[in-house]
Amino acid sequence: MNTEQKRQKFLEIVEKNGSHFMGIKFLKKDGSGRPAGFNPKHRLEVKGTRKRTENPDIYTFVEAKNKKTGKPEWRSFDFKRLVKVKSRGQVFFFQ
Secondary structure (H helix, E strand, O other): OOHHHHHHHHHHHHHHHOOOOEEEEEEOOOOOEEEEEEOOOOOOOOOOOOOOOOOOOEEEEEEOOOOOOOOOEEEEEEHHHEEEEEEOOEEEEOO
């Protein structure tokens, strides 16, 4: 699956998911796996934070609860490093 196919499939899943929490797993730049949970409808910018990238291959979201801080944190990933999405009880693999 190429990057554009991953992006289209992911955005389709997000659209069907609505405002329900969902989980993802992507590979960090160092190659390690990184799980994250988020509500896809929570995408508005927070005053005083960085601006979202214009690159269509990068998805920016607010992680519901960061493992280290215990607080919501802005995160982003490149679609080419997306591994898995869990939405409404279904698991989708991106290979």
